[in-house]
Amino acid sequence: MLTLFSNAKINLYLEIIGSRPDGFHELVMVMQSVALADRITLRPIKAPNISIECDHPLVPTDSTNLAYKAVSLLQKRFPNRTNQRGGVEIKIEKKIPVGAGLAGGSSNAAAALFGLDVLWDLGLTRVELQELGAELGSDVPFCLVGGCAIATGRGEAIDSIPNPPKLHTVLAKYTSLSVSTPWAYKTYRQQFDHTYKPLNELASLEERRSRLHSGPMVKAIGSHDTVAIGTHLSNDLEKVVLPAHPKVMQLKEVVQTIAAQHNGIGTMMSGSGPTVFALIETAEQAQAISNAVRQTIDDPDLQIYTAEFTSRGISHH
Numbered sequence: 001m002l003t004l005f006s007n008a009k010i011n012l013y014l015e016i017i018g019s020r021p022d023g024f025h026e027l028v029m030v031m032q033s034v035a036l037a038d039r040i041t042l043r044p045i046k047a048p049n050i051s052i053e054c055d056h057p058l059v060p061t062d063s064t065n066l067a068y069k070a071v072s073l074l075q076k077r078f079p080n081r082t083n084q085r086g087g088v089e090i091k092i093e094k095k096i097p098v099g100a101g102l103a104g105g106s107s108n109a110a111a112a113l114f115g116l117d118v119l120w121d122l123g124l125t126r127v128e129l130q131e132l133g134a135e136l137g138s139d140v141p142f143c144l145v146g147g148c149a150i151a152t153g154r155g156e157a158i159d160s161i162p163n164p165p166k167l168h169t170v171l172a173k174y175t176s177l178s179v180s181t182p183w184a185y186k187t188y189r190q191q192f193d194h195t196y197k198p199l200n201e202l203a204s205l206e207e208r209r210s211r212l213h214s215g216p217m218v219k220a221i222g223s224h225d226t227v228a229i230g231t232h233l234s235n236d237l238e239k240v241v242l243p244a245h246p247k248v249m250q251l252k253e254v255v256q257t258i259a260a261q262h263n264g265i266g267t268m269m270s271g272s273g274p275t276v277f278a279l280i281e282t283a284e285q286a287q288a289i290s291n292a293v294r295q296t297i298d299d300p301d302l303q304i305y306t307a308e309f310t311s312r313g314i315s316h317h
């Protein structure tokens with residue numbers, strides 16, 4: 001049996017560059033793992049079944065669960081190595097809000113890949129695990145690596161940014177509000193495809209990089225310049241998600257105002273939302289912001305978490 005913790009991520013930067021021949025968007029993101037984690041327990045069993053148990057009512061426990069898909073992909077891809085192994089029971093204890101833009105499902109899939117590689121002694125390399133992860137979802141390769149990274153392509157090509165500052169976050173989300181990631185990208189395409197840059201499949205990596213605007217954020221992280229990190233926080237998907245969800249727009253304004261009163265570094269929506277996060281230097285300041293937001297918005301539907309940056313996607317402890 002193996003118990004793992006799969007960390008959530010936030011997007012410090014998310015830019016939509018254009019359309020790809022495969023129908024996905026070409027993206028550049030700066031992702032950061034935060035210490036808000038689901039607990040995943042993997043128990044190998046003799047029978048060749050995959051079973052999922054989860055304490056969150058919105059998470060499917062059938063073959064559409066991303067952790068289930070991860071196991072089935074391993075079985076399909078490595079029949080010789082997995083045939084003798086039987087099946088697995090997976091228990092997911094959810095802490096990461098669902099449909100939140102925090103890659104909860106993707107992180108569970110990453111934990112299942114990572115854990116079964118160990119339990120079934122598959123001997124997969126890091127690159128092999130990342131390639132399998134990319135087949136399950138664009139955020140899975142990042143979740144396997146974690147820490148701070150630039151993600152390009154459709155989000156699956158990961159370059160780690162070494163030694164990022166250890167900041168703290170306040171994360172706020174209305175429990176009853178979820179945003180579907182496909183909806184957010186589809187709506188963005190409908191409204192903004194005239195801004196897309198033409199992408200030549202054969203363009204060199206260097207040419208493609210020259211179209212990106214993430215440089216100042218990466219530089220700010222590298223030099224631990226928190227003021228510049230705050231200035232360069234950016235997320236193209238805010239342009240479609242905030243107008244469609246005025247409550248999230250208001251939440252962002254409240255969090256931003258309160259964070260500014262506590263020397264906050266910046267406030268932004270993560271991924272396709274609707275989670276809004278504020279960055280701050282210390283755990284005490286994060287708690288103070290959390291308390292003040294809670295006092296200002298007296299709504300039991302509002303979930304608020306504090307979590308620090310972490311250097312891992314999957315951890316044991």
Ligand code: ATP
Binds near residue numbers: 060104105108
């Ligand atoms: P991302 O930031 O990667 O777009 P998200 O945080 O917006 O992801 P998730 O919490 O991963 O969204 O869930 C999106 C949907 O995926 C859920 O509504 C749920 O139906 C489905 N799902 C499948 N497997 C899982 C899982 N293990 N955990 C959570 N959701 C899952």
